[in-house]
Structures are given as structure tokens and as C-alpha cells.
Amino acid sequence: MTAPTQLLFGAAGDVGSLPLGFLPPELASRAQFGWTISVHILFAALSIGLAPFIIYFTWKAVRTGSEPYERLHSFWLKVFAVGFVMGTVTGIPMSFQFGTNFPGFSEVAGEMIGGPLAFEAKMAFFLEAVFLGVLLFGRERVGDLTYVASSVLVGFGAWLSGFWILVVNAWMQTPRGYEMVSRNGMEVAKLTDPVAAFFNPRMGWMYVHMVNAAVVSVALFVGGIAAYIVWKRRESTAWNTALKLAVVLLLVTAPLQAIHGDAYARHVEDTQPQKFAAMEGHYESGEADLHLIAIPTSPDSITDPRADNLFTVSIPGLASFLASGGDFGADVTGLDEYQENPPVALVFWSFRIMVGLGFLFIALALWGGWLTYRGRVAENERYLKSMMAATPLGFGALLTGWYVTEIGRQPWVIQDVLKTSEAASPTLGSAEATATLALFVVVYLGLILAALSVLKWLIAAELRTLDVVEQPPEDDPEPVPGVGGDD
Amino acid sequence: MTEPLFLPVDSYLLASLPDVWFGAVMFALTMYIALDGFDFGIGMLYGTRSAEHERETLLAAFGPVWDANEVWLVAFGTMLLAAFPRVYSKLLADHYLLAIGFVLALVFRGVGPELREQRADDRWQRACDLAFVGGSTLAPLLFGVLAGSWVFAAGPLSLPALLTGVGFVALSVVTGAAFLAAKTDPELAASVSRYGIAATLAYLAGVLVLLGVVAATDAGGAAGTVLSVPGVTVVVLSVLAGGSGISFARRERYQAWLASAFALPVLLVSLVAMLLYPTIYPSTGLTVEAAVVSPLALNMTTVFGLPVLLLVLWYFKFLYGVFSGPVRGESYGT
Numbered sequence: 001m002t003a004p005t006q007l008l009f010g011a012a013g014d015v016g017s018l019p020l021g022f023l024p025p026e027l028a029s030r031a032q033f034g035w036t037i038s039v040h041i042l043f044a045a046l047s048i049g050l051a052p053f054i055i056y057f058t059w060k061a062v063r064t065g066s067e068p069y070e071r072l073h074s075f076w077l078k079v080f081a082v083g084f085v086m087g088t089v090t091g092i093p094m095s096f097q098f099g100t101n102f103p104g105f106s107e108v109a110g111e112m113i114g115g116p117l118a119f120e121a122k123m124a125f126f127l128e129a130v131f132l133g134v135l136l137f138g139r140e141r142v143g144d145l146t147y148v149a150s151s152v153l154v155g156f157g158a159w160l161s162g163f164w165i166l167v168v169n170a171w172m173q174t175p176r177g178y179e180m181v182s183r184n185g186m187e188v189a190k191l192t193d194p195v196a197a198f199f200n201p202r203m204g205w206m207y208v209h210m211v212n213a214a215v216v217s218v219a220l221f222v223g224g225i226a227a228y229i230v231w232k233r234r235e236s237t238a239w240n241t242a243l244k245l246a247v248v249l250l251l252v253t254a255p256l257q258a259i260h261g262d263a264y265a266r267h268v269e270d271t272q273p274q275k276f277a278a279m280e281g282h283y284e285s286g287e288a289d290l291h292l293i294a295i296p297t298s299p300d301s302i303t304d305p306r307a308d309n310l311f312t313v314s315i316p317g318l319a320s321f322l323a324s325g326g327d328f329g330a331d332v333t334g335l336d337e338y339q340e341n342p343p344v345a346l347v348f349w350s351f352r353i354m355v356g357l358g359f360l361f362i363a364l365a366l367w368g369g370w371l372t373y374r375g376r377v378a379e380n381e382r383y384l385k386s387m388m389a390a391t392p393l394g395f396g397a398l399l400t401g402w403y404v405t406e407i408g409r410q411p412w413v414i415q416d417v418l419k420t421s422e423a424a425s426p427t428l429g430s431a432e433a434t435a436t437l438a439l440f441v442v443v444y445l446g447l448i449l450a451a452l453s454v455l456k457w458l459i460a461a462e463l464r465t466l467d468v469v470e471q472p473p474e475d476d477p478e479p480v481p482g483v484g485g486d487d
Numbered sequence: 488m489t490e491p492l493f494l495p496v497d498s499y500l501l502a503s504l505p506d507v508w509f510g511a512v513m514f515a516l517t518m519y520i521a522l523d524g525f526d527f528g529i530g531m532l533y534g535t536r537s538a539e540h541e542r543e544t545l546l547a548a549f550g551p552v553w554d555a556n557e558v559w560l561v562a563f564g565t566m567l568l569a570a571f572p573r574v575y576s577k578l579l580a581d582h583y584l585l586a587i588g589f590v591l592a593l594v595f596r597g598v599g600p601e602l603r604e605q606r607a608d609d610r611w612q613r614a615c616d617l618a619f620v621g622g623s624t625l626a627p628l629l630f631g632v633l634a635g636s637w638v639f640a641a642g643p644l645s646l647p648a649l650l651t652g653v654g655f656v657a658l659s660v661v662t663g664a665a666f667l668a669a670k671t672d673p674e675l676a677a678s679v680s681r682y683g684i685a686a687t688l689a690y691l692a693g694v695l696v697l698l699g700v701v702a703a704t705d706a707g708g709a710a711g712t713v714l715s716v717p718g719v720t721v722v723v724l725s726v727l728a729g730g731s732g733i734s735f736a737r738r739e740r741y742q743a744w745l746a747s748a749f750a751l752p753v754l755l756v757s758l759v760a761m762l763l764y765p766t767i768y769p770s771t772g773l774t775v776e777a778a779v780v781s782p783l784a785l786n787m788t789t790v791f792g793l794p795v796l797l798l799v800l801w802y803f804k805f806l807y808g809v810f811s812g813p814v815r816g817e818s819y820g821t
Contacts, residue, residue: 083602088554089597095564099579100586106579110572111780115788118565122795125558130802133551184573184777191784192496229516404543425580436587443591447598454605 021434029101030435031269032440034406036093039444041402043087043394047128048162048211049218050080053245058135058151062144068238075462076222081136082454084128086447101433105413105423108188112178112197113168113487117455120164128157161210166210170202172414173405174271180417189417201271205264206405212257213401216361218396219249223368224391224460227384233466241376243387247368247377254365258358272415273333275408278347280319280332281305286331294352305348320373342410351404358396439446444475491557494786504789505779508570509767511793513760515563520655521662521752522556528663530596530623531656532679533616541675542616546600548814553600555806557593562799569788571778574768581770582633588627594621623673624656625812631655635697638705640770647706657693658751660686665732665748670814672803680736680744687729690751694725703779707769709762717761735761 023031053076054464060066063075095117098106131150134142138150177197178189180298191197229239269276282288283306293313296302307398317328324330335341371377378384413420493501501507529549535543566576579586587594599619603612635651664683668676699766702710712718728750735744765774779785 033687036667079663082764083607085554085597085601088557089594092557092561092593093587095561095568096579096590101580101585103576103580106568107572110568110575111784114565114572114780115784115792118562118569118788118792120557121561121565122792122799125561125801126802129555129558130806131557136550137547141809181781184773188572190781194494194783194787217584247698318779320738340709380538400627425583427580430581432583436584439587439591443594447594450598450602454602457605 005283016207022430023198023434023437025428025433026421028430028437029097029424030420032433032437033097033101034075035218035437035443036090038096038399038402038410039448040087040090040094041398042448043083043090044130044162044165044220045210045214045217045395045398046083047080047087047158047219049214049216050076050083051158052217053222053299055133055148055151056245059148062148068236068241071238071462071465073240077135078458079455081132082451084132086451088129090444090447100425101411101425101428102420103425105418107186108418108423109172110188111190111191112171112175113195115191116164116171116198116452120161124157124161124164126145126157128154128161131157136369152346162211162214164206167198167203170180170206171197171200173201173206173409173416174202175417176200189414193277201267205260205267208260209257209264209401212253212260213291213394213398215249216253217256217398219246219253220361220364220387221392222251223245223387224389225455228385228391229459229462229466230378231384231388234461234475236377237468239466243377245371246364247372250361250365251369254361258362261355261358269332272409274335274338275342275347275404276334277335278342278344278353278405281344281348283331283332283336284317285331285337287317287352288319289314289316294348301344304347305345331376338476340411342408345405347408350400350407354397354404355372357393357400360390361394361397365438383407402439492781494790496705496783500786500789504782504785505570505775506764507774508566508745508759508779508785508789509764511572512563512566513564513763513797515755518656519559519563520756522559523553524627524655524659524752525629525662525666526553526556527596527623527656527659528661529667530663530713531660532663532667532682533623534620536680544671544675544814545667545781546603548667548697549808552806553597553739553801555598560593566792569792570780570785571767571775572780573778574775577673577771577773578633579636582636583630585633585636589626589633592622592625592629593808594622595619596626601635622753623659627655627659628652634759638707638759638769639701639709645706646700647704647777650693650700651709654690654693654697654755655697657690658755661732661751664742665736665745666807668736669745670713670812672813673739676739676741680739680741683732683744684736687748691726691729694722694755695784697801698722707762708766709769712761715767718758721754721758721761725751728754740783748793 054073057073057076060069119402131153132149135147135154139147142150175189177191177193177195178199179192180187181190183190184186189457194261223243226239228245229236230243233239247398265276265279267278277283280288280291282293291312291314294305301381311326313455320330321328323458335344367383368377368387369460371380371383409415411419411421413423510534529545533542533545536545545617558652564575567578595618599615599617601620603615603619606612611680624817629652632643632648633806634655635641635648636645638651639645639648640648662684664679664686667679668683671679698713700706702713704710712807713722732744732747732751763769765776767773767775767778
């Protein structure tokens with residue numbers, strides 16, 4: 001009998017004769033790492049995406065001293081602080097798991113990844129942590145210029161931190177600048193060319209795509225919260241400003257994401273054909289269509305999506321055309337050519353969710369841009385509600401995008417160099433691995449719930465304060481009939 | 488051959504560069520034990536305070552600096568990985584539950600104070616306090632046991648490992664109490680210094696018992712080092728630093744106490760360094776020379792990484808400068 005875990009994870013999902021509830025150590029390790037990084041990356045992306053907002057609000061608050069900017073500065077700095085603490089505490093277990101759960105990975109790749117990870121700690125993480133301390137607690141203790149500079153250094157630290165982490169991840173996708181040598185009885189990667197290793201082919205694509213994704217996600221997050229507060233307190237100057245700022249940022253970043261996302265996919269076909277085939281459910285090598293929309297026709301086609309078995313709206317030959325850069329009949333490698341494949345269903349559907357959400361964000365951006373241009377963004381009930389509904393969706397797209405990248409690389413942890421099964425700890429027992437997985441699930445769920453509760457309290461407190469401090473301006477336009485007085 | 492980046496590929500920039508990196512890793516460990524150690528101490532002493540204004544003062548002393556202090560753990564770990572990857576992977580894989588338990592304790596220690604200030608609800612605040620105090624106690628205990636098991640190659644449930652854990656807990660209370668005494672009002676300072684004095688005595692007793700056990704059982708082949716002239720010197724200096732610390736604390740010379748309290752982690756890690764050199768992973772007999780990465784990789788992290796450490800030290804000087812002097816009644820957070 002095939003266990004459900006095997007359907008998704010292949011050999012790693014073989015629970016064999018383990019007692020009920022226990023997972024094979026490798027599967028538990030993968031689930032644990034996948035879960036912890038899924039939670040961590042939400043907070044990491046929040047830091048990266050919120051950085052431009054924090055810098056702008058800090059600068060405006062210090063320079064103008066105006067009440068609305070002080071409000072926005074204080075509110076978003078609190079969100080940033082909670083996000084940063086969550087990011088720190090959820091992130092440290094990640095780097096530990098390289099050793100506890102995947103010692104083979106640390107040992108084989110240590111020489112390649114250790115440098116960038118140490119640079120991340122020294123150049124970026126310290127910068128962010130030190131100057132966030134100043135930003136949070138030092139307003140009365142430092143001059144205005146130092147205060148604003150601290151916000152810039154915190155933001156710069158967040159972006160630089162992402163850079164070094166992605167150097168590592170990009171190297172795992174397209175490893176360069178190394179040779180395999182024997183050391184202490186193991187085949188390990190030896191650095192031969194740091195420039196080729198750090199600026200490997202994937203690095204540029206990944207950095208632009210990730211940082212832009214973080215800004216899109218946070219623009220939607222800020223926009224959604226601003227839309228809610230504007231919907232409740234239409235006259236709030238501060239939150240109208242925040243909403244417009246979010247819409248403008250979205251208008252710039254959402255289309256950009258689709259444009260370079262398209263080029264990025266071509267690059268993946270070039271460098272990781274197996275992942276590309278999984279993204280498209282393409283099994284037999286040959287001409288490939290691009291499936292714009294795929295609809296499962298049976299439960300089987302959800303867990304085992306094959307391009308041929310789905311109801312699809314496709315452009316014939318377009319995948320060939322894109323992958324080859326202009327030939328509609330070009331051969332695209334199919335999954336049948338590989339002995340071991342990634343869990344295709346997760347990759348296939350994650351890719352579709354990410355792309356679908358991306359187009360939704362462009363629509364929201366254009367709609368919001370048009371309303372802002374007409375000066376009516378705060379009055380459009382339907383738009384405000386759409387933005388509220390879209391608050392978490394940017395993070396959803398970001399996560400599914402990473403699932404494509406990481407699950408799509410399986411069975412490799414370092415493409416064509418080291419398999420995940422070889423990286424996993426040979427000494428880890430099933431009971432320990434399952435127990436810590438359960439602990440991480442409980443603790444990190446608690447952290448997410450705590451962060452969401454804090455956000456809820458902050459918004460409630462903001463609504464209460466707005467009633468006291470923000471008087472509607474004299475020339476406030478009449479509220480649109482039927483939408484005012486909703487609380 | 489010096490390509491690319493004009494770095495030598497086949498030879499280390501200095502013949503002793505692997506040893507320099509061993510020193511750099513030990514330096515990061517010292518910073519972590521000293522700085523996050525006093526954070527843990529504040530967390531444990533927080534559990535002895537019941538008045539709200541005292542708790543707020545402790546949190547205000549802790550708030551601006553703890554996160555930056557904790558980053559020294561990341562610096563230590565990533566520098567170990569960058570220079571001695573096999574030690575990193577062995578150390579963590581061999582101590583699975585300890586390592587995971589330690590990072591989860593850090594989670595609770597970190598989020599407790601941050602979440603506490605978000606809601607003025609009694610039950611909520613008590614839960615957050617529990618996370619803060621519990622995490623601050625468990626984290627140094629587990630980290631100490633992990634370090635003891637590493638250095639003495641005796642397994643996590645051995646007497647040397649457990650004593651190292653208890654020793655780090657006591658040391659954290661010493662530095663935490665000294666830091667608070669130097670930063671708060673006389674009344675609170677006098678109160679926490681009583682705990683600091685007791686913890687100093689406990690720490691010194693713990694170290695002497697630990698080294699006695701090690702000398703008697705030769706755990707990890709460490710007896711020779713412990714009984715050597717440098718080993719005995721470090722122990723004597725620790726006793727002197729602890730003793731003068733107690734004397735400073737009694738005479739309310741808290742700045743001097745703080746300085747002598749910070750000598751303790753420095754001395755402790757220098758002893759650890761003596762024990763781990765040249766056999767950096769005693770349980771498998773792995774040496775610095777065998778564990779170190781290839782010349783190009785180490786040259787690169789040296790040229791681009793070590794100068795940044797100086798910059799980091801400057802940030803810390805700046806940070807502690809901004810928040811120097813007595814803690815004011817700022818609330819936690821913005």
C-alpha cells in the first residue's frame with residue numbers, strides 16, 4: 001500500500017513499519033525545515049518590504065513633525081519591531097537545523113555557504129539589530145539626523161541580509177565556482193572561484209524577484225490595513241496617505257514582478273529543466289504547450305497532475321517558444337527522462353497559485369491607481385473591501401513561489417550535487433525527529449497567532465485614538481451615501 | 488596562483504590563519520556568553536521582582552540591547568560553519584535535542600517581553616513573564632550543557648556537561664546583576680547585587696567542582712590542560728575576579744563590579760579555548776588543521792569578513808553609548 005506521504009514525497013515518505021504517528025527521520029526533518037522556514041520567511045519578507053515604509057514615515061515624521069506622519073511612524077514601527085523579533089527567534093532555529101537535521105549539507109557545502117552566512121550575520125544582522133534598538137528606544141537620546149539614519153541603516157540591513165541569504169539559496173539552485181574534493185573521508189565542495197559562486201546564474205533573478213515580492217506583499221499588507229481603517233474612519237488623513245502610498249508602490253512593483261517573473265521562468269528552464277517540467281506537468285519530452293489555466297478533472301489529477309489529463313486553456317507550443325527563446329516546436333525535457341522526480345503536484349499547483357495571484361495584484365494595482373488618479377480611492381467601497389481581502393495574499397504568493405523553488409529542486413538539496421536524502425542526519429531517530437517537528441508546529445503556530453493578535457490590538461487602539469486626535473478637516477467632502485457610519 | 492580576487496588559492500594568507508580563525512570563533516563565543524549572558528541574567532532576576540515598576544525597569548534595560556546581543560550567537564555559529572564546517576555539523580547533529588531545546592528556549596525568551604507590552608491584561612502578562620523567565624533560565628542551562636558535552640566529550644547527561652550548564656546559569660546571573668546594578672536606582676541595585684554575590688560564589692564553586700571532576704576523571708583528555716600552568720592561572724584569575732567583584736558589589740562600586748564581572752566570561756572562554764586547541768572536536772579527535780576549510784575560502788572570509796567585525800564592535804560601542812547611564816522610565820517598545 002502506498003502511504004499518502006509517499007504520494008507527495010516519494011521514497012522519503014515511506015513510513016514502512018514505524019509505529020503510528022512516527023515519521024521517517026528524513027521526512028520529519030524536511031517537514032520541520034519546510035515549516036520553520038515558511039513561518040520565518042513571512043517575517044523576513046515583512047522586514048524587507050516594510051523597510052521603505054519605515055524609512056519614509058520616519059523621515060516625514062522627523063522632518064514635518066506632523067501628527068499624521070507621527071501616527072504612521074509609530075504604528076508601523078511597532079509592527080516592524082514585532083516582526084523583527086519574530087524574524088530573529090524563528091530564524092535562528094533555521095541555521096541550527098542545517099547542523100541538527102542536515103549535517104551532510106553543512107559539511108558538503110560548508111565551505112560554499114559558511115562565508116555568505118557569516119557575512120549575513122556580520123554585515124547585515126548586527127546592523128539591523130543594533131540600529132533597531134536605537135530606532136525603538138532612542139528617539140529622545142539621539143539627534144534627528146542620527147534617528148533618521150538609523151531607520152535607513154535598519155532598512156539597508158534588511159535588504160543586505162536578504163542578499164547574503166539568497167547568495168546561498170541561489171548557489172543551491174545553480175552551483176558554480178567549486179570542485180568536489182575528498183576531506184575527512186567525505187566528498188565535499190571546495191571553493192575555487194568566489195565570484196562565480198556568489199554571483200552564480202540564479203543570484204540576480206532570485207534577488208530581484210524576492211525583494212520585489214516582499215515589497216508587493218507588504219504593499220498589499222499595508223494597503224489592506226489602511227483600507228480597513230479608512231473604511232472605518234474615512235476622514236483619517238494619516239491612513240488615506242498610507243493607502244495611497246501602498247497603491248503607488250503596488251502600481252510600480254506588481255507589473256514588474258510579472259515581467260521579470262516571465263524571464264525568470266525561462267532561466268529556470270535553461271538551468272533546471274526538471275523543475276520547469278514539474279511546474280508545467282510536462283512528462284514526455286517534446287513540444288510543450290503553455291497552460292494558462294488548469295482545472296483538475298478528477299481527484300487523481302489534483303495529486304498527480306499531468307498536462308494531458310487536465311482540462312487546460314493552453315497556448316500550443318508556447319512553453320517551447322518561451323523556453324527556447326523563439327521556437328514553437330522546440331523540445332522541452334519531460335519528467336519521464338528522470339529517475340526520481342520532485343512531488344509534481346505541489347510544484348504544479350503552487351506555481352499556478354503564485355501566477356494567478358500575481359495577475360490579481362496587477363489588477364488591484366491598476367484599479368487602485370486609476371481611483372487614486374481620480375482622487376476617489378477612499379470613497380470606493382468595493383475597492384476598499386477588495387484591498388482588505390487581499391491583505392494576506394501577497395504573502396501567499398510569496399510562499400507558493402518558494403515552494404516551487406524549493407520543492408521543485410527535489411530530490412536535490414544542491415542541484416545535481418547533493419541529494420536531500422544524503423544531507424539528512426544519519427543518526428537522527430524517528431521519535432526525536434517527530435517530537436521536535438510537533439514542537440515546532442505548536443510553537444510557531446503560537447507565534448503566528450500572537451503576531452496576529454498584536455496586529456489586531458494595534459489596529460483597535462489606532463481606531464480608538466483616531467476618534468480623539470484626528471478632527472475631520474472643515475472642507476471634508478460629504479461621505480458617499482450608504483457607506484458612512486458603519487460602526 | 489592568486490586568482491580570483493587577488494587572493495592566494497593554494498596557501499593561507501598567513502600560515503597560522505586556521506589558528507586565527509579558531510581565535511575569532513572563540514572571540515564570538517566570548518561576546519555571546521558575556522552579552523547574551525547578562526540578558527539571561529536579567530531574565531532570571533526578573534523572576535525575583537514582583538513590583539511592576541521594577542519589572543518595567545528591568546525590561547527597559549534589556550529592551551534596546553538584547554536582540555543585538557543575541558546576534559553574537561549567529562555570528563559564532565556562522566563563523567564556525569564558515570571555518571570548520573565539520574565541527575558545526577557534528578556538534579549540532581550529535582546534540583539534537585539539546586540544540587533544538589536551546590533555540591526554542593531562545594524563542595520564548597525573545598517574544599515574552601515583546602508581547603507583554605502589547606496588552607494590559609493580567610493573565611496575558613503573566614504568561615509572557617513565564618516565557619521570559621523560563622526561556623532565560625533554560626537557554627543558558629541548555630547552552631552550557633551543550634558546550635560542556637562538546638569540550639569534555641562526555642555526553643550531554645554527564646556530570647561535566649551538567650556542571651557546565653549550571654555554571655553558565657550562575658555566570659549569567661552574575662553579569663545580569665552587575666549590569667542591572669550599574670544601570671538602575673540604588674535600592675534595586677542593592678537588591679539584585681545580593682543575588683549577584685550569591686551567584687558569584689555558586690559560579691566559582693561550580694567551576695572548582697567541575698575542574699576537580701575533570702582532573703579526576705580526565706574527561707575528554709582535559710585533565711592535563713586543567714592542571715597546566717595556564718589552566719591553573721585562569722582558575723586563579725577567575726577566583727580573583729569573582730572575589731573582587733563581590734567586594735565591589737558590597738561597597739556599591741557597581742561600575743567596577745560590572746568590569747570584573749565581565750572578566751569571568753572572558754576567562755571561561757579562554758579556558759574553553761585551551762581545552763579545544765588543537766583538538767577542536769574531542770569526541771572524534773578532529774583537529775583544527777583537519778577541520779579547517781581550504782585556503783581560498785578562508786582567505787576570502789578573512790579579507791571580507793574580519794574587518795567587518797571591527798565595524799560591528801563600533802556599532803556596539805555606539806549602541807551602548809546611546810543607552811549609557813541609568814535606565815530611564817521609558818516603556819518597552821515605542
